[in-house]
Amino acid sequence: MDEGLRGELSRHGIFTTSLEGLYNWGRKNSIWPLQFGLACCAIEMIAATMARYDLARFGAEVFRPSPRQADLMIVAGTVTKKMAPQVVRLYNQMPEPKYVIAMGACAISGGPFKQGYNVLKGIDRYIPVDVHIPGCPPRPEALLHAFMTLQKRIDAQKLTGPSRPRHLVEEAPSEFPIPDFGPHDLTPGKNSAIWAPPRKAQGV
Amino acid sequence: MMESLEALVSRMASVLPAIDVSLVPNEAPGGPSSLRVAPQDGRRAAEFFKSDPGLRLDYLSNLTGVDWPDRVTKQKVKSKRLVDGVEKEVEETLETRTPGFLEVVYHLYSIELKHGPLIFRMRTADRMAGVHLPSMTPVWRGAEFQEREVFDLYGVRFDSHPDLRRLLMWETFEDHPMRKDYVEPNDYEYEPTAHDEVLAKIKERDSSGVSGTA
Amino acid sequence: MSSSNLQLEAPLDPAFKVERRTATGRGDLLEVSMGPQHPSTHGVFRMDVVLDGERVTKLKPVFGYLHRNHEKIAENTTYLGSMPYTDRLDYFCSLTNNWAYALTVEKLAGLQPPERAEYIRVITAEFTRLQNHVCLIGFLLQDMGASGTPLMYAFREREAILDLFESLTGARMMCNYMRFGGCRVDLPSGWLDQASKVVDRFPRFLDEFDRLISGNEILAARTQGVGVLPRELAVSASVTGPVLRASGVNYDIRKVDKYGIYDRFSFRVPLGDHGDVYDRYMVRVLEMHESLAILKSALRDIPPGPIMDPKAKLRSFKPKAGEAYGRIESAKGELGFYVISDGSANPYRYRVRPPSLINLTVLEDMCVGHTVADAVIILGSIDIVLGEVDR
Ligand code: SF4
Numbered sequence: 077m078d079e080g081l082r083g084e085l086s087r088h089g090i091f092t093t094s095l096e097g098l099y100n101w102g103r104k105n106s107i108w109p110l111q112f113g114l115a116c117c118a119i120e121m122i123a124a125t126m127a128r129y130d131l132a133r134f135g136a137e138v139f140r141p142s143p144r145q146a147d148l149m150i151v152a153g154t155v156t157k158k159m160a161p162q163v164v165r166l167y168n169q170m171p172e173p174k175y176v177i178a179m180g181a182c183a184i185s186g187g188p189f190k191q192g193y194n195v196l197k198g199i200d201r202y203i204p205v206d207v208h209i210p211g212c213p214p215r216p217e218a219l220l221h222a223f224m225t226l227q228k229r230i231d232a233q234k235l236t237g238p239s240r241p242r243h244l245v246e247e248a249p250s251e252f253p254i255p256d257f258g259p260h261d262l263t264p265g266k267n268s269a270i271w272a273p274p275r276k277a278q279g280v
Numbered sequence: 281m282m283e284s285l286e287a288l289v290s291r292m293a294s295v296l297p298a299i300d301v302s303l304v305p306n307e308a309p310g311g312p313s314s315l316r317v318a319p320q321d322g323r324r325a326a327e328f329f330k331s332d333p334g335l336r337l338d339y340l341s342n343l344t345g346v347d348w349p350d351r352v353t354k355q356k357v358k359s360k361r362l363v364d365g366v367e368k369e370v371e372e373t374l375e376t377r378t379p380g381f382l383e384v385v386y387h388l389y390s391i392e393l394k395h396g397p398l399i400f401r402m403r404t405a406d407r408m409a410g411v412h413l414p415s416m417t418p419v420w421r422g423a424e425f426q427e428r429e430v431f432d433l434y435g436v437r438f439d440s441h442p443d444l445r446r447l448l449m450w451e452t453f454e455d456h457p458m459r460k461d462y463v464e465p466n467d468y469e470y471e472p473t474a475h476d477e478v479l480a481k482i483k484e485r486d487s488s489g490v491s492g493t494a
Numbered sequence: 495m496s497s498s499n500l501q502l503e504a505p506l507d508p509a510f511k512v513e514r515r516t517a518t519g520r521g522d523l524l525e526v527s528m529g530p531q532h533p534s535t536h537g538v539f540r541m542d543v544v545l546d547g548e549r550v551t552k553l554k555p556v557f558g559y560l561h562r563n564h565e566k567i568a569e570n571t572t573y574l575g576s577m578p579y580t581d582r583l584d585y586f587c588s589l590t591n592n593w594a595y596a597l598t599v600e601k602l603a604g605l606q607p608p609e610r611a612e613y614i615r616v617i618t619a620e621f622t623r624l625q626n627h628v629c630l631i632g633f634l635l636q637d638m639g640a641s642g643t644p645l646m647y648a649f650r651e652r653e654a655i656l657d658l659f660e661s662l663t664g665a666r667m668m669c670n671y672m673r674f675g676g677c678r679v680d681l682p683s684g685w686l687d688q689a690s691k692v693v694d695r696f697p698r699f700l701d702e703f704d705r706l707i708s709g710n711e712i713l714a715a716r717t718q719g720v721g722v723l724p725r726e727l728a729v730s731a732s733v734t735g736p737v738l739r740a741s742g743v744n745y746d747i748r749k750v751d752k753y754g755i756y757d758r759f760s761f762r763v764p765l766g767d768h769g770d771v772y773d774r775y776m777v778r779v780l781e782m783h784e785s786l787a788i789l790k791s792a793l794r795d796i797p798p799g800p801i802m803d804p805k806a807k808l809r810s811f812k813p814k815a816g817e818a819y820g821r822i823e824s825a826k827g828e829l830g831f832y833v834i835s836d837g838s839a840n841p842y843r844y845r846v847r848p849p850s851l852i853n854l855t856v857l858e859d860m861c862v863g864h865t866v867a868d869a870v871i872i873l874g875s876i877d878i879v880l881g882e883v884d885r
Binding site: 307308310341342344385397399420449 | 557558561563565566600601602603604727729730731732733743745750813814815816817818819821828830832834835842843845847851852854855856884
């Protein structure tokens with residue numbers, strides 16, 4: 077619709093929008109995160125929901141204890157290998173459309189505990205991540221920024237065409253394989269369909 | 281104040297017949313020395329520490345394992361010897377092999393008499409099959425989880441522990457990761473910031489043809 | 495009820511009536527795995543519970559979901575390199591963790607922090623204790639069903655203290671502030687006044703909380719007589735900290751060891767009689783009052799001067815071979831570090847004695863016979879942080 081016409085109409089009290097805009101507007105302003113914390117970063121996540129930072133301003137204060145009711149998984153903290161299968165399982169139990177924020181250095185790459193034998197080197201080895209927040213721990217403001225980033229992303233989604241979001245693509249997977257406990261390590265160590273080692277480290 | 285460790289050792293020798301206990305010195309300026317108790321005497325010594333009216337060590341604060349792998353110490357020795365009828369100084373390298381063992385260290389305090397710590401330690405026979413030590417859980421309940429942790433991470437088996445399972449790693453995990461010779465999974469070279477040793481590790485692995493787990 | 499205006503129609507088919515069956519339940523036990531993702535297990539803690547109806551008959555904690563290999567990493571890095579990792583053990587109390595580790599290495603290397611550093615340590619440690627207890631109480635009430643409000647109040651106070659930490663150390667949570675032989679930086683100007691203001695304002699919050707909560711009937715009903723921990727069991731199971739003192743055992747390492755300069759402050763050690771959840775809650779409330787008293791005199795008496803032992807070396811620090819065990823009274827209990835040096839730059843053995851883990855030894859004993867809902871608050875009253883439980 078022509079912007080001038082839209083402005084003209086709104087001056088007369090007539091509000092127009094597209095179905096896409098309305099749909100995305102509704103989704104982005106009521107993101108229900110999963111009430112789920114892993115480590116130190118989770119404390120900053122809780123702090124972000126409290127009075128001073130007030131996550132409620134973004135419509136995301138309704139933390140749900142059950143994955144079946146949640147839209148967003150904030151992976152806040154170190155994912156250990158013992159925990160990783162549970163994290164993937166929780167993600168699988170969430171209904172589409174669903175998003176993931178990897179909060180903190182640990183969730184991104186293992187962070188300070190990267191050399192640990194029981195530490196997963198980044199949750200994106202098993203599930204797709206939408207927003208990464210660096211920091212150890214990221215400040216609550218950083219989490220708010222991540223929320224705004226996620227909202228912008230949702231807002232920009234086209235509902236048709238090849239770049240439409242995953243939940244509108246019939247054949248796209250909404251569940252991801254859960255790794256098993258092996259004798260020395262998780263098997264497999266990554267989900268090759270969604271993650272490959274960075275090219276630089278491959279020696280390319 | 282607790283009696284000195286020397287006095288305690290001699291008192292133990294007189295009260296507990298044929299007990300094998302010795303003093304282990306500690307060179308740190310602030311740290312007290314400790315006692316070494318032979319595993320077969322462990323329970324007897326523990327009961328004594330707990331019930332002796334002068335000690336009353338009713339509180340097992342800390343229990344932990346230490347791994348001492350096999351060590352080869354090389355020593356250069358100079359000696360005078362007759363070589364072809366002439367006395368010469370020759371240098372030889374002597375190798376001494378110290379077989380490895382696992383050690384468990386206990387820190388005891390007394391809540392009743394407010395003194396401590398008394399530190400005692402026990403060694404396993406070796407690091408392979410003879411990794412048995414008596415469990416202290418029947419004496420101090422506080423040993424329960426800590427012994428499970430030592431079992432998990434070091435592989436020490438505590439006889440007569442009520443529930444000896446892995447504490448931290450999953451049940452089907454096979455290694456004892458806190459041992460010094462544990463080889464960790466080769467899964468973090470792929471970091472975008474790979475550098476120094478990590479890069480060296482990747483190169484080594486690539487040249488040996490072994491593929492990483494990731 | 496009067497039957498006059500209630501005329502039931504006679505059923506068309508007299509045989510078509512509700513039939514009452516007797517229950518044929520065989521009284522099966524139910525096994526539930528609570529966690530590792532559960533809203534009230536304070537992190538990734540898991541309990542395998544066996545239930546008879548609502549009652550807990552067996553409870554086995556399962557650990558390791560946050561096992562981050564702290565000890566292994568510490569044995570592969572320098573002494574100083576582990577200092578930031580200690581922050582992440584009990585991530586509510588980074589400053590006391592720093593202190594315990596610094597204290598141990600100081601014993602190992604024979605260092606003595608100067609006066610001013612000791613005062614700063616006491617001040618930051620007591621603020622840490624305040625902040626930890628406040629949050630704990632918030633979470634405990636949250637577990638009890640007082641959703642939101644107490645936790646909001648608690649975090650409001652916590653933010654005030656975190657602001658102090660931030661202006662002193664540069665970080666809200668992960669302070670990495672203490673060094674072997676002293677502290678990293680001196681207090682910024684005006685910090686003491688700011689701290690005094692927080693200390694002065696705090697009693698108002700405690701009173702408000704007291705009026706709101708401590709006499710509350712629901713709180714009393716939910717906590718009194720629940721999760722009793724007998725004195726003998728507490729001692730034998732190596733329980734420490736407020737949990738031990740709530741069972742009536744007078745053992746506070748600040749008094750027993752007098753580490754740092756704790757012998758200069760007069761403070762009392764609150765004790766409980768019953769060893770139930772209520773006592774554990776009240777012991778912490780009273781401890782906060784005592785912490786405030788310590789803070790007041792420390793903030794008043796802190797002398798000027800250096801903050802590092804001149805003998806201390808930060809780079810290429812290699813203590814002589816030997817071993818040391820240092821312990822402090824952290825907010826959770828006895829936090830100890832055991833370090834063996836072989837004379838190299840890395841510790842040969844590095845061990846953390848985690849109070850949270852060891853206090854959980856008695857969780858089953860306290861929970862059996864109570865309902866699941868009580869098990870949740872009993873767990874809450876122990877005060878665990880998973881970073882320290884699993885390390
Ligand atoms: S990124 Fe840092 S603060 Fe966050 S979980 Fe990891 S160690 Fe803790």
